[in-house]
């Protein structure tokens with residue numbers, strides 16, 4: 001097999017977290033809960049800030065990456081809700097208890113911060129945007145993501161590289 005792209009550990013962890021948005025959405029549909037849960041978002045952001053400090057990463061950088069994880073999850077959840085509201089469509093059956101899926105998200109949060117630490121030297125360089133693009137494409141293909149999840153995966157990676165490639 002070809003070697004894995006340099007940042008595929010990170011994009012695999014991001015994709016694993018994003019894939020859980022489907023289970024979150026199904027659970028919220030079953031319980032009638034809102035997609036947006038600002039209190040849970042604060043817990044996630046505060047937790048990953050501490051994980052960042054433990055690894056000598058900039059907590060502001062890591063919070064920014066996780067704001068994108070949360071927004072990407074909501075992109076998927078909102079689209080699924082919109083689909084399930086269509087005539088003749090239904091949500092998959094799910095338990096209204098978010099506890100188990102949030103436990104899985106917590107584990108992937110740690111994995112993502114670990115992968116950000118492993119990629120700390122590349123994220124500030126001009127190699128980051130192309131490596132992230134290649135890894136994202138490989139991860140999306142391996143995961144069998146549909147266009148919605150591919151778009152959300154790209155959204156989730158938007159703040160990973162701290163080098164600007166835009167002309168100014």
Ligand SMILES: O=C(O)C(=O)C[C@]1(C(=O)O)C=C[C@@H](O)C=C1
Nearest residue numbers: 024035036037040041069070073
């Ligand atoms: O845990 C939830 O309820 C989710 O929907 C997941 C998540 C997240 O990505 O961490 C996303 C949106 C919510 O506002 C809170 C958290």
